Structure formats: C-alpha cells, structure tokens
Amino acid sequence: MKKRSVFFLCVSFFLFISSSLSAQIKYAVIPDNPRPGEPITIAVETELKQALLVRSEKQLAKADFFSIPGYMIAVLAIPSTVAPGNAVIVLENKIGILCEIPIVIGDRKFASEVIELNQTLTGIRTDPSPQRTHEANFLWAILTTNGDQIYHTGSFVPPVTSTRRTSFFGDRRVFQYSTGESDTSIHAGVDYGVPTGTKVTACGAGKVILARSRIVTGNSVVLEHAPGIYSIYYHLDKIEVQESALVNTGTLLGLSGATGLATGPHLHWEVRVNAENTDPDAFVARPIIDKETIISKMNK
Ligand SMILES: [Zn+2]
Numbered sequence: 001m002k003k004r005s006v007f008f009l010c011v012s013f014f015l016f017i018s019s020s021l022s023a024q025i026k027y028a029v030i031p032d033n034p035r036p037g038e039p040i041t042i043a044v045e046t047e048l049k050q051a052l053l054v055r056s057e058k059q060l061a062k063a064d065f066f067s068i069p070g071y072m073i074a075v076l077a078i079p080s081t082v083a084p085g086n087a088v089i090v091l092e093n094k095i096g097i098l099c100e101i102p103i104v105i106g107d108r109k110f111a112s113e114v115i116e117l118n119q120t121l122t123g124i125r126t127d128p129s130p131q132r133t134h135e136a137n138f139l140w141a142i143l144t145t146n147g148d149q150i151y152h153t154g155s156f157v158p159p160v161t162s163t164r165r166t167s168f169f170g171d172r173r174v175f176q177y178s179t180g181e182s183d184t185s186i187h188a189g190v191d192y193g194v195p196t197g198t199k200v201t202a203c204g205a206g207k208v209i210l211a212r213s214r215i216v217t218g219n220s221v222v223l224e225h226a227p228g229i230y231s232i233y234y235h236l237d238k239i240e241v242q243e244s245a246l247v248n249t250g251t252l253l254g255l256s257g258a259t260g261l262a263t264g265p266h267l268h269w270e271v272r273v274n275a276e277n278t279d280p281d282a283f284v285a286r287p288i289i290d291k292e293t294i295i296s297k298m299n300k
Pocket residue numbers: 167187189190191267268269
C-alpha cells in the first residue's frame with residue numbers, strides 16, 4: 001500500500017513538472033499551413049535538442065535545433081510524399097518530450113512526366129560502377145551532416161534570371177530506358193531550361209562544400225547555408241568556384257550545361273533540409289528565419 005502511494009506521488013509529480021514545462025515553452029511555427037515538400041521553421045526561447053514531425057506515431061521528419069541570438073531554431077522539411085491532414089510537431093530536450101504542437105498539412109498536387117532515355121543516358125542512370133556508388137555515398141554524407149555555421153537566414157534568390165522551367169519540384173517521373181524497362185522517381189528540384197553557358201549564381205550566402213564532376217549529375221556544386229540546409233546545382237558546363245570557398249548571394253558558381261544525365265541543356269536547382277528534398281520556391285517566398293514574424297507569433 002505504501003509503495004503504491006509513492007508511485008502515485010511520482011506520477012503526479014512528473015505530470016506537474018511536464019505540464020508546467022510545457023506551459024513555459026513559448027514557440028513560433030512558420031508558416032501556418034505548410035504543404036507537402038515545404039519547410040517549417042520553429043523558433044523557441046528555450047534550450048531544446050530536436051523537433052520531430054509525427055503522424056500516428058510515425059516520424060515524418062526530424063531536425064536539430066541551432067542557436068541564433070535570442071532564439072533556438074529548427075527547420076523541418078515535410079517530405080513531398082506526405083498526405084495532407086493533421087500532424088504533430090514534437091519538441092524535445094535532452095530528457096524527452098516537452099511540448100506537442102498540432103498542425104495541419106495542406107493539400108498539394110504534383111505533376112507527372114515520362115522521360116525517354118537513349119542508350120547513353122540509360123547507361124548513366126543504370127551505371128553499377130563503384131565510382132557512382134562512392135559519389136552517392138559521399139554526397140549523402142554531406143547532406144546528413146549538420147555544421148554549426150549560419151551563413152544565410154534570409155530568402156533565397158533563384159540562381160538564374162530565366163523563369164522558363166522544364167520540370168517542377170516533386171514531379172512524379174517515369175524513366176523509360178532504351179532497354180524497354182522503366183523506373184520511377186520523384187524530381188528533387190526545379191529545372192530551368194536555359195542555354196549552355198548561362199550564368200548560374202548562388203541562391204544565398206554559404207560555403208562551397210562540393211564542386212566537382214559526378215557521373216549522374218555532371219559538373220555539380222553544393223552550398224551549405226545553415227545547419228542541415230544545402231542548395232545544389234547540377235549539369236553545369238563549367239564550375240567557377242572551389243571547394244571550401246565562401247560565397248555571397250549572387251556569386252557566380254558556374255555556367256549551365258548538359259553534363260551528366262541530361263536530355264538537353266538545363267540547370268537543376270535543388271534545396272535539401274536535413275537531407276530531405278524541399279521546394280526551392282518556398283525558400284524564395286519567405287526567409288529561412290523570419291525574425292519579425294517570430295517575434296509577433298511568440299508574443300501572442
Ligand atoms: Zn532536375
């Protein structure tokens with residue numbers, strides 16, 4: 001009997017602690033109604049470890065918090081494959097769950113396209129070489145690494161002045177191989193149909209993490225902008241920056257082309273957040289960290 005009352009005391013003490021901590025956490029979640037493929041910025045004033053996006057106990061996305069003056073920030077990327085509907089943002093410190101924030105993910109339709117590959121391009125896409133595997137693993141290691149530098153907190157500027165697009169973010173693709181077989185994938189970025197030699201510039205301030213030729217993506221550049229946030233530029237004719245260099249918004253990265261797996265000259269521009277493909281247009285539409293909105297939401 002004595003043991004039982006001690007147990008109840010602990011449970012009620014724990015509930016008191018957790019509910020009072022939860023009540024103390026002030027947060028801002030931006031935007032109000034994110035859609036599949038878009039980022040969610042979470043700002044808190046409390047020391048936190050990570051934010052999770054959860055639905056029916058399944059984790060859809062995860063992000064570590066990083067510090068800016070006055071706040072801790074986490075940027076969650078909603079995968080483009082997530083269905084619309086209710087979800088929960090779970091905020092955790094080192095000990096466990098501190099707060100659960102309900103959100104509604106909006107509806108979004110993605111286009112479909114069929115891409116026919118000739119023998120050469122089929123060979124590139126199905127290349128089983130160790131070099132291709134090495135390149136894929138090397139890039140994945142970059143995209144899953146969170147640095148601690150914050151180079152850019154504002155909006156992104158598109159890397160070319162042209163607005164002509166030949167493929168869109170999240171396109172559901174079928175690749176028809178020259179062998180008669182086919183394969184499906186989801187387009188991870190946006191394609192600008194620009195002639196070879198078009199200037200390609202940095203979408204934001206950052207550090208050049210990768211600037212080299214790759215089998216599938218041709219001459220490729222990867223920039224780091226903030227912890228876990230990267231932009232990617234593929235199929236360049238020429239690279240004009242070196243790895244480890246620091247760049248500003250608008251710095252020339254290279255000239256567009258059709259290297260690697262490309263059916264014609266174009267720039268593929270991609271943004272990754274904690275390794276997840278995220279809609280570049282969402283980063284053009286609003287800043288990564290919108291301090292004014294954070295302040296007004298935090299003080300509601
Ligand atoms: Zn593309």
